[in-house]
Amino acid sequence: MPELPPFASQFEFAPDNSVVVITLMGKMDTEAVEELHPQIQEVFRAGVRRFVFDLKHLEYASSLGLRLLVGLANQVKGEGAVAMCNPVGAVRSVLEMTKVNQVLPEHPTRAEAVAAIRLVGK
Numbered sequence: 001m002p003e004l005p006p007f008a009s010q011f012e013f014a015p016d017n018s019v020v021v022i023t024l025m026g027k028m029d030t031e032a033v034e035e036l037h038p039q040i041q042e043v044f045r046a047g048v049r050r051f052v053f054d055l056k057h058l059e060y061a062s063s064l065g066l067r068l069l070v071g072l073a074n075q076v077k078g079e080g081a082v083a084m085c086n087p088v089g090a091v092r093s094v095l096e097m098t099k100v101n102q103v104l105p106e107h108p109t110r111a112e113a114v115a116a117i118r119l120v121g122k
Contacts, residue, residue, distance in 0.1 A: 007032035028065035049080025056086035085113035
């Protein structure tokens with residue numbers, strides 16, 4: 001069985017490019033944020049303002065990782081939004097403890113997150 005990388009992300013765009021779902025897998029530590037941040041900024045520069053982070057396969061999120069999500073929400077404020085879906089285990093606990101889940105909307109499924117975020121700013 002192949003070993004999974006310590007961190008991976010997958011970007012999926014809605015057909016009309018109005019929303020991007022970013023699936024995060026593994027551990028979002030400092031190195032992962034350094035890899036992910038420029039990719040997110042590239043998508044932002046391309047005009048996307050609605051981001052959904054699917055956290056189902058995320059095992060760990062550092063404070064820098066949480067800062068990335070909250071910072072993006074501040075960056076798109078007024079034009080779009082950032083939401084999360086499917087947080088589990090330790091990541092869910094960290095989101096609750098840091099109250100990030102009160103700043104960024106959390107949805108039980110990807111479909112619900114995408115549907116909710118499409119309504120922001122319309």
